Amino acid sequence: MRIETDFGSPRNRGANSEPQVLLCGDTGVSVEFAKIIDPDINRRVRRLYKRLKTGAHPGIIDLGPAYCSLFIRYDPFICSLEKLLCIIEDNLEAPGGAVEDTPRIIEVPVCYGGEFGPDTGEVAGFHSLGAPQVAALHAAPLYRVYMIGFILGFPYLGGLDERLKTPRKKSPGPIVAPGSVGVADRQSGIYPVASPAGWWIIGRTPLKVFDLQRKRPFLFEAGDAVRFRQITREEFESYNDH
Amino acid sequence: MRAITIIEPGPLATVQDKGRFGFRHCGVPVCGAMDPQALRLANLLAGNRADAACIEITMGGFSARFQVDAHFALAGARSPARLNGGAVSSWRRCFARKGEMIEIGLPLNGFRTYLAVEGGLDVSPVMGSRSTFLKGGLGGLEGRALRKEDVLFLGPAVSGGAISEIPAELIPACSDKTVLRALAGPQIDRLSPCGMQTFWGSEYVVSSRSDRMGSLLCGPAVELECGADIISDGAFPGAVQIPGNGQPVVLGCDCQTTGGYVKAASVIAVDLPGLGQLGPGATVRFARVGLDEARLAYLKNEYLLGRLFEKSHEAGGGR
Numbered sequence: 001m002r003i004e005t006d007f008g009s010p011r012n013r014g015a016n017s018e019p020q021v022l023l024c025g026d027t028g029v030s031v032e033f034a035k036i037i038d039p040d041i042n043r044r045v046r047r048l049y050k051r052l053k054t055g056a057h058p059g060i061i062d063l064g065p066a067y068c069s070l071f072i073r074y075d076p077f078i079c080s081l082e083k084l085l086c087i088i089e090d091n092l093e094a095p096g097g098a099v100e101d102t103p104r105i106i107e108v109p110v111c112y113g114g115e116f117g118p119d120t121g122e123v124a125g126f127h128s129l130g131a132p133q134v135a136a137l138h139a140a141p142l143y144r145v146y147m148i149g150f151i152l153g154f155p156y157l158g159g160l161d162e163r164l165k166t167p168r169k170k171s172p173g174p175i176v177a178p179g180s181v182g183v184a185d186r187q188s189g190i191y192p193v194a195s196p197a198g199w200w201i202i203g204r205t206p207l208k209v210f211d212l213q214r215k216r217p218f219l220f221e222a223g224d225a226v227r228f229r230q231i232t233r234e235e236f237e238s239y240n241d242h
Numbered sequence: 243m244r245a246i247t248i249i250e251p252g253p254l255a256t257v258q259d260k261g262r263f264g265f266r267h268c269g270v271p272v273c274g275a276m277d278p279q280a281l282r283l284a285n286l287l288a289g290n291r292a293d294a295a296c297i298e299i300t301m302g303g304f305s306a307r308f309q310v311d312a313h314f315a316l317a318g319a320r321s322p323a324r325l326n327g328g329a330v331s332s333w334r335r336c337f338a339r340k341g342e343m344i345e346i347g348l349p350l351n352g353f354r355t356y357l358a359v360e361g362g363l364d365v366s367p368v369m370g371s372r373s374t375f376l377k378g379g380l381g382g383l384e385g386r387a388l389r390k391e392d393v394l395f396l397g398p399a400v401s402g403g404a405i406s407e408i409p410a411e412l413i414p415a416c417s418d419k420t421v422l423r424a425l426a427g428p429q430i431d432r433l434s435p436c437g438m439q440t441f442w443g444s445e446y447v448v449s450s451r452s453d454r455m456g457s458l459l460c461g462p463a464v465e466l467e468c469g470a471d472i473i474s475d476g477a478f479p480g481a482v483q484i485p486g487n488g489q490p491v492v493l494g495c496d497c498q499t500t501g502g503y504v505k506a507a508s509v510i511a512v513d514l515p516g517l518g519q520l521g522p523g524a525t526v527r528f529a530r531v532g533l534d535e536a537r538l539a540y541l542k543n544e545y546l547l548g549r550l551f552e553k554s555h556e557a558g559g560g561r
Contacts, residue, residue, distance in 0.1 A: 022428035023425055023426075023428065023508070023533065024427075024428055024476060024478055024481065024505075024508055025425055025478065025480050025481070025508030025509065025510060025511065025536070026425065026508075026510050026511050026533060026536035026537055026540055027511050027540070028476070028478050028508075030428055030475055030476050032428075032475070035472075035473060036473070037473060049267065053267075061263045061264070062263045062264060062265075062266040062272070063266060063267060064266035064267055064476045064499055064500065065267055066473075066474060066475045066476055066500055067473050067474060067475070068473055068475075069475045069476065070476075071266065071475065071476020071478070071499075071500075073263070073266070073478065076537060076540055076541065077540070077541060077544040077545075077548075081533075081537075147474075147500065148267060148268055148269045149269045149474065149498065149499045149500030150269055150474075150498045150499060150500055150501075151269055151271065151377065151378065151498050151499070152268070152269050152270060152378050153268055153269050154269050156474060156500070167469070167471065168470075168471050168486070168502060168503075169486075170470075170485065170486035170487050171485045171486065171487045171489070172485070184502070185471065185502075187474075192269075193377060193378050193379070194377070195377055198485075198502065198503075210378070212368070212380055217268075218268050218269075222267075
C-alpha cells in the first residue's frame, strides 16, 4: 500500500490495482481503490467501511464511503497514522464475503423541465436534444445509489445514459430548491435541502430525501436501486409525501 | 432560571459545539465551531467540558442578559466587550451577576467570537451534537440562527474552573493577513506546474459570499491539467478545492461531506482556527508544510490543552 503525500499519484488506475492511501490533512485519509465508478469497486469500499465501523477502533471518528474511496477522519492524538494504516491493511486483507446491495428499488416521481428544471434547456442544447428527450432519457434507466454524501442524504446515482453525460458547472450555481434533480458527468442526484448546486437541474421530486421527523430520516442508502417516474405539474402539486 | 436571553444577535450568532461526528455516511456535515481552539478555551475558562455548546458570534453586534449568576468567558476574535458597561477581556474567566448585560462589539481583527457560559448551552442534541447546521435547519436552537429574545437554557453548573487565564502560546494568532499552513491535497497532481506556483505563491482575498460552508477566495486563477472534475470523494473542513474557474474555495465546518472538484491542499488542523477567523476582505496565503510539522503541532496542542483540562476538572472533564 502506498501513502500518497506528494506528487505523482498515477492517474486512471483500474479495477485491479492496489488501494492507495491519500492524505487529507493531518486528521483524515482517503483509501482510494481505483479512479473509476464501478459497482464492484464500490462494494469493496463499502466492505471496508462496514468492517471499520463494526470494529469501533478508538480514534477513528468518522467514516464516509464514496464511489471508489473511503474517507476516514481520525484523531492522531488517540490513533497515530501508522496505527491507522495497520488497521486499514488488516481489514483490507481480512477474509470474508463481499458486501451485497440492498434489495430495495425506490421509485422517485419527478416533474421535469420548466421552473422545476431550470437547466433543462442548457443540457438539451449541449447534446442537441429536445427537452422531452432529456426527461425520457433520464427516466429510463435503473440507477444504483453508489454513495450518500454532499449534504443530508444526497444520493449519488450511477447509471445515467451516456447521451446525457454533461460536465459539471464551472462554479457552483445559485441555490436550488429541495427535491431538485440534477445531472453531472455520468451521475444523477437529488438535492435534499436548499443548497448551492454545481450540477444541472432538470426536474424536481416531491419526495423528501431528508426528514428529521421521519422514522428513517434519510430516504436512501448506498446499495439501493432507484427508478425515476415522470409526473405532471398537477401530480407534483397534489403529491403527499408520507 | 438558569438561562441567558439574547438582546441583539448581531449579523449571525449560532449555537456550536465541537461538531457532529459519526453521520458522514449519511451526508451529515460536521458543523461545530469554526474556531475550535477558541471554543475549547472558552469552555475551559467557564469551567465546562471541552465539547460544551457555546454561542458563535460573527462580526460582533451582539448582546445578551444573564438570568442567573454565572461564570463565563470570551475567546476568538479580538472584540471589544462590556459587562454592564465595564470592559471585559477575552481569554479570561469572568463572572456575571443575574440581570447583567454582556455586549460584544465589532472585532478589531478576526471574525468570530465565542461566548461560553458555565454549564454550557442546554439545547437538545441532534445526532449527538448541539451544533447548528443552518443549511439543513437542524441542531442548535430550532436549527436556526439566534434571534432577539431567544432564551438559551444552561446545563447544571460544574465545579471546574481552576484556570483563570490562558497561556499565551495556546492563544491562536489573529490577524487580517493570515498564512495558513497546508499539506499537499489528495489531487495536487492535477495542478499544472504553473498552477502550483500560482497556488502556493499568491495572496488571495476572502469574498463576501463566504459562509460556514466555505471561504471563497479571489485572486490569480490556479491552472489545472485535465479539468477540475474528479470522481466525488470525501470533502472535509480545511480542504482547498479548485473549481473550474481556478478560484480556490477553502471548505469550512458546514462543508459538504463529498465533493467533485480537485482538492489542491489541506489546511493543517492547528491552523483551522485561523481559517475560522477569516472574514470578508481578509487576505490569506498558503504555506506548504510536511506531515511531520503538522503532526507535531497537533500533538503538542492537544497535549497542552489536555493538561489544562485535567487541571481544571480533576474529576474527569473532557479533553
